[in-house]
Amino acid sequence: MPAEFDLKYGDITVAVSVPEGLRTTVLSPGVGANSAGSGAPLTDPLLALEDSLRNPIGSPPLCEVVRPGDRVVVLVSDITRLWIRTSDFMAPILDHLNRAGVPDSRISICVAMGSHRKMTPDEIRRIVGDMAYERVSVFQHDIDDENGFVYLGKTSRGTPVWVNRRVMEHDRILMTGGIVHHAMAGYGGGRKSVLPGIASRDTIKANHLWVLDPDKVGIRPGVGSAKTLGNPLHEDMVDAAAMVAPDFIVNVVTDSQGWFAGFFSGHWLEAWQAGCKLVDRMYCVPIDHKVDMVIASCGGYPRDISMYQASKSFYNAWMALKPGGTLVLLVEAREGGGGEEFFKWFRYPDIESCYEALKSDFTVAGYLAFLTRYIASVVRTVIVTDMDSNLVRTMGVIPAPTVREAVETGLSWAGHDPEILVMPEAGITLPILHGETP
Structure with a gap:
């Protein structure tokens, strides 16, 4: 039977299915040797x-x-x-x-x-x-x-x-x-x-x-x-x-x-x-090695309220991927880019011109747009989102209308027998390779 996972998308939960037989692991905060005995809510x-x-x-x-x-x-x-x-x-x-x-x-x-x-x-x-x-x-x-x-x-x-x-x-x-x-x-x-x-x-x-x-x-x-x-x-x-x-x-x-x-x-x-x-x-979760494919949710609303906020999930998921790996990310983005400035940085025809513009007129929104675009240039990325698909394509990523189609697209890129990580709360989960700090 396929492996089933529930991932948050805005205010709802969607089912994600991974074909039977594929090596699939869930990566979440509180799962891993580095998280033992920490982070309990204060009683007073x-x-x-x-x-x-x-x-x-x-x-x-x-x-x-x-x-x-x-x-x-x-x-x-x-x-x-x-x-x-x-x-x-x-x-x-x-x-x-x-x-x-x-x-x-x-x-x-x-x-x-x-x-x-x-x-x-x-x-x-x-x-x-x-x-x-x-x-x-x-x-x-x-x-x-x-x-x-x-x-x-x-x-x-x-x-x-x-x-x-x-x-x-x-x-x-x-x-x-x-x-x-x-x-x-x-x-x-x-x-x-x-x-x-x-x-x-x-x-x-x-x-x-x-x-x-x-x-x-x-x-x-x-x-x-x-x-x-x-x-x-x-x-x-x-x-x-x-x-x-x-x-x-x-x-x-x-x-x-x-x-x-x-x-x-x-x-x-x-x-x-x-x-x-x-x-x-x-929030740091150790991994033994980087993988071929990550299927991630930002963690739902408000962590996926905008592409600006989702940039943290892009980054965290990227930390678990091999060069040239595949990322499937769920981002509702009910507030679009998270301000007009974010998508203005995608008007540049390529990442090189975006980089040069950022050097001369740096803004945090510009950097997060650049970071997103940079990640999309080194790992293949497909996004499930409510945003206009044409606008999403300017980020260098592929929009998918459904989670099922996104996963199918990702698997077609990932090659034979890919190793997969599922990150239900990518916005707050930071993968750390064993032997690296912290």
Whole structure:
């Protein structure tokens, strides 16, 4: 009998059938030797938060870091990072600061959105929570305010570091955020609250260009998910954050359902690094070797809400494939590309011209479009999606109207007796070859 698998597509589940006799393995978070004993949801998140503030990593307790009457600014992520659930822990942090002698009148919250659009008042309220929104002053990083930056010098790689002047005018800087795998910086969270969070446009562009291979069309060696050692983008961010010298950090790790799995508080780098280790234990899954074919779902809505969001699934599935392998990916994409800019990058006739345009006018959306196109150039890709098929073809992939036809097409490419991996949650599953870090 054929092997049957249920994969998520938007809000529904679809059945995927693989012919009998083919070597087929399921790869999911929590399946593999690297995931043992980690990532259980916290039974009492607020108690865990308080414990992390009192017993931080690499730092005195928060109550000893701040002094009575200090002006404190708390950096928070924007509306694109609602999964961090900052609103659940912001008020307790304010309470902790109050008990340390810092009243609400001396506390500000800065939405560190980098080059993202400004938030509406309602969105800011959703980010920080009603209680915090009413208690303290909240302002947004404004990347277009030419007079709103202060120059701190250059990183070891020559990136000019311009950061938000208003943030730097505070006595203490507290960063918050969430840690996940990140296809450019290795991991989210941590130093990213500074760069790109409160950095100028020129600083962000100079930093982000480190992802591109300078010698050929492609991705610079060292850049990728779970990669920090030798990752110039990450190392450049660390340099910039060290110039700002944040006084304390509170970063969270969540499980696949969005529940808090850990709070990592303390030194802005050491505590974040500890959180990265938990992310690896939860979401890195070891594989013995790369395979001929991957059949993957992003994990359904919201991870397949757009092609922009699906780029992470493209990347993760690619990590399990042999060169020239075959990828079948389910992406509902109810919001299309995820913004007008994403598909503008596919107007270039070939990947070389897209690469050159990205070097001269780098954007994250442009890079994710380039990454998707690059992956499609090295592995054969067929996509099941609700998007217009002609638009999908501009990505260099083949659209399929049904899962059955997609699998049949993929099998026709994969050759005789292909080895197959099924990834039900490709958006959060990072395959790691045995013997490789992490």
